[in-house]
Amino acid sequence: MSANDSFRxxxxxxxxxxxRKPARKADFKEQAARGVAVALNEIWGPYNRTxxxxxxxxxxxxxxxxxxxxxxxxxxxxxxxxLSGLLKRGFDPWPLQRVxxxxxxxxxxxxxxxxxxxxxxxQNNFTRALPILQKxxxxxxxxxxxxxxxxxxxxxxxxxxxxxTAGVSPEAWQPLTTDECHQLLQxxxxxxxxxxxxxxxxxxxxxxxxxxxxxxxxVLRDKFNIERPTFAFPYxxxxxxxxxxxxxxxxxxSDLRCSLTTEAELVTTTTDPFDWGRLVAEDIDTSTTLxxxxxxxxxxxxxLKHFLMRxxx
Numbered sequence: 001m002s003a004n005d006s007f008r009x010x011x012x013x014x015x016x017x018x019x020r021k022p023a024r025k026a027d028f029k030e031q032a033a034r035g036v037a038v039a040l041n042e043i044w045g046p047y048n049r050t051x052x053x054x055x056x057x058x059x060x061x062x063x064x065x066x067x068x069x070x071x072x073x074x075x076x077x078x079x080x081x082x083l084s085g086l087l088k089r090g091f092d093p094w095p096l097q098r099v100x101x102x103x104x105x106x107x108x109x110x111x112x113x114x115x116x117x118x119x120x121x122x123q124n125n126f127t128r129a130l131p132i133l134q135k136x137x138x139x140x141x142x143x144x145x146x147x148x149x150x151x152x153x154x155x156x157x158x159x160x161x162x163x164x165t166a167g168v169s170p171e172a173w174q175p176l177t178t179d180e181c182h183q184l185l186q187x188x189x190x191x192x193x194x195x196x197x198x199x200x201x202x203x204x205x206x207x208x209x210x211x212x213x214x215x216x217x218x219v220l221r222d223k224f225n226i227e228r229p230t231f232a233f234p235y236x237x238x239x240x241x242x243x244x245x246x247x248x249x250x251x252x253x254s255d256l257r258c259s260l261t262t263e264a265e266l267v268t269t270t271t272d273p274f275d276w277g278r279l280v281a282e283d284i285d286t287s288t289t290l291x292x293x294x295x296x297x298x299x300x301x302x303x304l305k306h307f308l309m310r311x312x313x
Contacts, residue, residue: 051266054115056278060129061121061172067162074283080132085220085287087136095139095191096230100257100273114294117139117231119195120155123171126180133189143195143232146219148175157199176286178223193230194220194256203241206250220235228257248274266296
């Protein structure tokens with residue numbers, strides 16, 4: 001019996017699309033904060049010298065003329081510049097499983113280590129991102145929403161208005177296939193992780209999350225022989241309840257190795273692996289701004305900006 005068959009009687013709640021952050025431009029204040037952070041990082045190096053960072057990507061495609069800007073996207077050229085620039089600055093990309101092993105055994109994780117992750121499992125992770133990762137020899141983890149493997153429909157959670165429309169290549173929005181996932185694994189650079197089965201809204205529903213994770217893990221085990229996968233929360237923010245304490249406990253008791261949020265936080269030696277944050281790699285980021293994020297300076301600049309704004313009130 002397949003994983004899908006074994007859970008056929010499970011009737012989940014309807015999928016509720018959640019509004020997510022669109023492609024954007026930094027305003028003047030944010031540009032100024034980023035500029036200060038970049039300058040400090042270039043002069044002093046990392047602010048926090050005992051932490052490392054996990055980057056989060058989704059889509060890797062070129063903008064399509066006549067269509068809205070793709071959400072949660074960096075272009076292939078931009079993706080290559082970001083990663084190659086980090087490598088030139090001495091950053092060292094590690095697989096997520098290697099970082100977890102070092103953390104669990106109490107081994108030192110060098111300060112310039114970083115991890116690359118992708119959420120959802122878009123086909124362009126295979127067609128566009130993988131060749132760049134292979135060229136640069138950068139490992140990555142792709143967190144799969146397993147219900148949509150082999151689907152020819154957009155993810156229900158995809159907030160890009162052009163997804164699934166005529167004239168837009170399916171490569172820009174279509175989920176990965178099982179065969180593509182096998183090829184990703186065969187590359188030796190890609191790990192597959194859990195992103196739930198349905199990519200639903202689990203706020204206040206830890207039992208539903210646990211059941212959905214059970215199905216996700218069954219698919220990963222049956223299709224790819226993956227046991228105790230890594231896991232990233234869909235949407236993943238604490239302030240909105242997408243990675244609340246009740247959901248963390250559900251993940252902790254679901255035979256997973258970790259659970260990652262989308263909080264813009266570096267990881268330290270004392271951080272619980274079920275509460276590791278990630279740094280969004282945005283379409284407005286260069287390798288220089290990502291280096292400042294990984295160095296901890298951009299979060300410091302944001303805190304300073306918020307402090308100064310409060311003082312003016």
